[in-house]
Amino acid sequence: MEADDDALVERARAGDREAFRELVVRHQRRVYAVALGIVKDPDLAWDVAQEAFVRVHRHLAEFKGESTFSTWVLRIATHLGIDAVRRERTAAREELDEVRDETLAEGGEGILATALGNDPQANVLRRELAENMERALAQLPEKHRTILVLREVEGLSYEELAERLGIHKGTVMSRLFHARKKMQALLADYAGLTPEGGGA
Amino acid sequence: MKECTRYAPMLTARDGELAEAERGELERHLAGCGECRAIRLDLRAVEGLVGFGLTRAAAGRDFGGFADGVMGRLGGQQGAAGQPLPSPPRTTGREMPRVREGVLSRLGAWFRAHRALAIGTALAPVAVAALVLYLSLQGGAPDDDLDVVTEGRSATVLRTNDGPVILIGDGEPT
Known part of the structure; x- marks a missing residue:
């Protein structure tokens, strides 16, 4: 029978390297997915994900089990990813990001939903949008990428996002809305659905 | 538009994430605002795409060597209980240049500073x-x-x- 995470953490805490390796193998893809969403670059994401596990190992003795092992390592990966992006970010890039911050008045609302029709899960367009997701995500500023990744890969609630990112719930709602809105505009643009004069 | 600006952020909420009063206000606004209804449909249309795309990207990557890399990075760390780790530390070829680079760059930085x-x-x-x-x-x-x-x-x-x-x-x- 497969040991649960808590049992593996206990063994790893006692110095069992194989138990810790098992934890790494179990969670590596999810941690990598979160890191990739935040840092964009696959090699850097790989590095961030590995470092997250190293940090976890270093602090195993302090792990009290108040959250799950998965939550703990993903939290560390998130912070490492954000740090990595902030170190690499240039002023020019940041300026560009700010220019893209728009309000509601972008036009074309509903056009994507209409194009997707009534069965979005089976829609060819939806598959096409998914294929363009990484390109669109890469265009978003770090704060928007991060909140989308945490919401969709980790499935965090408003409250959890507020706690993880150290911001108010209202800011979470607003940031998430703008992140989704930009994502939607970019994807509509890639799919050639942007109306004249509208778009991101 | 001012009303929309107030309610739009609520459009990303999942069930149970809004207070009862907030949810009621939002529904009343949506009943009279076609633009916000359209935005909500768009947001729902793209919801899940990021998670799906990233999970697919992670699934498509070969993770052979990932765990070895982590264990190699642990190097001479002691077990959390203060016991030496049982097997010798392994450093992969990928990690060696990083270690040498780190030492040299720190040495260089010290010389520049002093x-x-x-x-x-x-x-x-x-x-x-x-x-x-x-x-x-x-x-x-x-x-x-x-x-x-x-x-x-x-x-x-x-x-x-x-x-x-x-x-x-x-x-x-x-």
Whole structure:
């Protein structure tokens, strides 16, 4: 029978390297997915994900089990990813990001939903949008990428996002809305659905 | 638009994430605002795409070597309970350049930050060697006849068979 995470953490805490390796193998893809969403670059994401596990190992003795092992390592990966992006970010890039911050008045609302029709899960367009997701995500500023990744890969609630990112719930709602809105505009643009004069 | 700006952020909420009062206000607004209803449909249309795309990207990557890389990075870390880890640390080829790079870059940074100290430290053996050479050429026997005396405020004085030699400073020996 497969040991649960808590049992593996206990063994790893006692110095069992194989138990810790098992934890790494179990969670590596999810941690990598979160890191990739935040840092964009696959090699850097790989590095961030590995470092997250190293940090976890270093602090195993302090792990009290108040959250799950998965939550703990993903939290560390998130912070490492954000740090990595902030170190690499240039002023020019940041300026560009700010220019893209728009309000509601972008036009074309509903056009994507209409194009997707009534069965979005089976829609060819939806598959096409998914294929363009990484390109669109890469265009978003770090704060928007991060909140989308945490919401969709980790499935965090408003409250959890507020706690993880150290911001108010209202800011979470607003940031998430703008992140989704930009994502939607970019994807509509890639799919050639942007109306004249509208778009991101 | 002002009303929309207030309610739009609520459009990303999942069930149970809005307070009852907020949810009621939002529904009333949506009932009278076609634009916000359209936005909500768009947001729902793209919801899940990021998670789906990233999970697919992670699933498509070969993770052979990932766990080895982590274990290699642990290196000589002690077990969390303070016990040595049972198997020897493994460092993969991928990690070695990183370690060397780290040491060299830290060394370089230290030298840049402490340039004067670094130069002084590097020159100290040269100065000692020059002094010993000078004394031996003078035919003296430093072991017996060399004495270091510091007098005045800043003068360092070597007392030799030939008399006092001031090395540093401008004070006169007394």
